[in-house]
Amino acid sequence: MTLAQAIPIVISISIFLMVTTIGLSANVRDATVLLRRPGLLARSVLAMNVVMVAFAAMMCLWLDLAFATKVAILAIAVSPVPPIMPRKQLKAGGDGSYAIGLLVAEILLAIVLVPLSIELIGKLFRVEAHAPVARVLTIVLISVMAPLLLGMLVRRLAPDMAGRIARPLSLAATLLLASAVLPILFTTSGAIWSLLGQGGLRVLLAFSLLGLAVGHLLGGPDAKDRPVLALAASARHPGMALAIATFNFPEQKPEIMAVIVCHLIISIVAAAGYIALVRRSRRMQAG
Template sequence: MTLAEWIILALKASLFLVVFSLGLRATLKDIAYLLARPMLLFKSILSMNIVMLGFALAAASVFPLPLPLQIALLGLAMAPVPPILTWKQKRAAGTSSYAISLCVTASFLAIILVPLAVALADAVFQEEYRMPSIRIVPIVLISVIVPLVLGMLVERFAPATAARIAQPVGALGTALLILAALPVIFVTLPAVWVLVGRGLLLFLALFTAFGLLVGHTLGGPHAHDRVVLALATGTRHPGVAMAIAAYNFPDEKAAVAVVLLHVFIGALVAIPYLKFARIRAAPAHDLDR
C-alpha cells in the first residue's frame, strides 16, 4: 500500500474507533432521544444543515475565497455531526443522550440532506457540484452505523468490558485521527501556506465560532443541550467533507488538507467555549447534590 492509502485507512479507522467507543456507552433509549423531541430535532437540523450552509454560501459569494477554501467550507457545512466531538461534549457537561442521538440521526439524514445541499450549491455557483446519495451511504455505514452497533452489542453482553475499554478506545481513535491528518497537512503545506495569507485561518475560525454561537442559541432552554448543538454545529465529520471535495474536485488536493486543518482549528476555537460551558454547568451540578 502507498502512503496515501495508509493515511486514508488510518482516517477511516480513527472514526470507526471513536464511534465504537461511543457505542460502548450508548443504549437504544439514547438513540431515540431526538425522536421524542421533534422541536429540538428541527432546531438541530436548522442549526447544522441550513444556517451553516447559508454561512458557507454567503462567504463564498461575497468574498473572493480561494477555491480549496471555498470547497472545504461548503463540504464542512454539508457534512453531518462529527463523532470526534462527543468526548468534548461530555467534558463540557453536554447531554450524552442528545449527543448520541444527534450523531446517529444527522448521519442518516445526511443521505438525503447532503445531495440536496450539493444541488443548492450547484444552483448558486453553477459549478456542476455533484454528490449522489449512493456515495454517502457507505460513509455513514462504515463510520457511524456499524461501529455504533458493535459497541452497543459489547455494552449489552459485556457491560463491564465496555465500561473499561470505552475511554481508551476513544482516545486511541482521536490520536489516530491526528496522526493521519498531520502527514496530509505536511505534504500539502506549500499550497496551504499560500492560502493562509488569503484568509484561510480566519474563515475556518469564523466557521467554528459562528457555528458555536448558532448552536448555543438554538439549543433550547437547557444549558446541556446548547453545549451539544453548539459543538455539533461548529465542527463537522471530516470524512463526508473530504468525500465531497474529492468527488467534485479531484485535482484540488489542498481542499482535503483544509478540511483536516479545520479539525485542529475548530478544536482551538472551541476551547474558550468549553471553559464557558463548564463554568455555566457548575451551579447546576451543585444543585443536584
Template sequence: MDLVSILPHLITVSVMLVVFGLGLDASRQDALSLFRNPGLLLRSWLSMNVIMPLVAAGFVVAFDLPTPVDIALVALAISPVPPLLPRKEMKAGGQESYAIGLCVAIALLSIITVPIAVALFTGAFGRAGEISPLQVAKSVLMTVVVPLTVGIVLRRRVPALAEKLARPVALWGMVLLVLSALPLVYAFWPGVSALFGNGTVLIIAAMATIGLGVGHVLGGPHAHTRTVLALSTTSRHPAIALAVAVAGGAETKPALAAILLYVIVATLISVPYVAWRKAAGAD
C-alpha cells in the same frame, strides 16, 4: 501504495475504534433519543443544515476566495457531525444522550440531505457536480452507524465486558488517530500554509464563531443541549466534506488543505467556548 495514501485508512480505523468505544458506553435509547424530541431535532437540523450552509454561501458570494476554499466551506457546512465529537461535548458539560443522538440523527439524515444540498449549491454556483446517497451512506455506516451499533449491542448483551473494553478501545483509537493525523497534516501543510495571509483564516474563524453562536442559541433553554449543538454546528465530518468538495469540482489536495485548515481553526475557536461551558457548570 505510499504512506500518505495509507494514512486516511488508518484514520478511518481509529475513528471506528473511538466510536465503538463510545457505543460500549451508550445505549439504544441514547442513539435514538433525538427522534423522540421532534422540536429539538428540527432546531438542530436548522442550525446545522440550513443556517450554516446559508452562512457559508454568503461568505462565498461576499469574498473572493480561492475556489478550493469556497467549495470546502460549503462542503463542510452541509456535512454531518464528526463522529469523534460526542466525547468532547460530554466533557464540556453536554448531555450524553443528546450528543450521541444528534450524531446518529444528523448522520442518517445526511444520506438524503447531502446529495440534495450538493445539487442545489452546484446549480446555484454554476458548477457541475453530484454525490450519490450511496457515497454518503458508505461513510456514515463505516464511521458512525456500524461501530456505534456493535458497541451498543455488546453493552446490552455483555455489560461487564463492555465496561472493561470501553476506555481502552477509545484510548487506543485516539492514539492511532493522533499518530495517523499528524503525518497527514505535515504532508499537506504547504497547501494549508499557502492559505495564510489572504484573509482565508479570518473568514474560517468567522464562520466557526457564527456556528458556535447559532448552535448555542438554537440549542434551547437547557445548557447541556446548547453546548452540544454549538460544538456540533461549528464542527463537521471532514471525510464527507472532502467527498462533497471533490464532487463539487474541487481538486483533492487543495480541498483537503482547506478542510484541514478549517478543522484546525474551528478547534482553536472552540477552546474558549468549551472552557466557558465547563466553568458555567451547565447553569
C-alpha cells in the same frame, strides 16, 4: 500506497474506533431520543443544516478565496456532525442522550440532505457537483452506523468488557487521528498558507465561532442541550467532507485535504475554549 492515499484510510479507522467507543456507552433510547423531542430536532437541523450552510455559501460567494478552499468549506458545511463530538459535549456538561441522538439523527438525515445540498450549491455556483446517495449511504454505514451498533451490542452482551475497552479504544483513535493530521501539516504547510492566506483562515475560524454561537442560542432553555448543539454546529465529519469534495474535484485532493484538516484543528481549539467558558460559568453560578 502514497501518503495522500493512506491518510484518509487512517482517518476512517480512527473515526470507526471513536464511534465504537461512543456505542459502548449508548443504548437504543439514547439513539432515538430526538424522535421524542421534535422541537429540539427542528432547531438542530436549522442550526446545522440551514444557518451554517447558508453562511458558508455566502462567504464563498462574497470573498475571493482559492477554488480548493471554497470547495473544502462548502463540503465541510454540508457534512453531518463529527463522530468525535459526543465526548466533548459530555465534557461541557451536555446531555449524553441528546449528544448520541443528534449524531444518529444527523447521520441519517445526511443521506438525503447532503445530496440535496450539493445539488443546490452546484446550481448556485454554476458548477457540476454531485453527492450520490449511494456514496453518502456507504460512508454513513461504514463510518458511523456499523461501529455505533457494534459498540451498543458489546455493551448489551458484555457490559464489563465494554467498560474495560472504552478508554484504550478512545486513546487508540486519538493517536491514529493525530498520526494522520500531523503529516498533512508538515508536508503541505506551504500550500495551506497559500490557500488560507486570502481570507480562508478567517472564514474557517468564523465558521467554528458562529456555529458555537448559533448552536448555543438554538439549543433552547435547557443548559444541558445548549453545549451539545453548540459544539455540533461548529464542527463537521472530516471523512464525509473529504469524500464529497474529492468525488467532485479529485485533482484538488491535496489542497482540499489540507483545508479540511485545518478546519478540524480550528474546531477542536474553538471547542476547547467553549468548554472552558461553559465550565467556568457553571462554577461561578455554583459559587
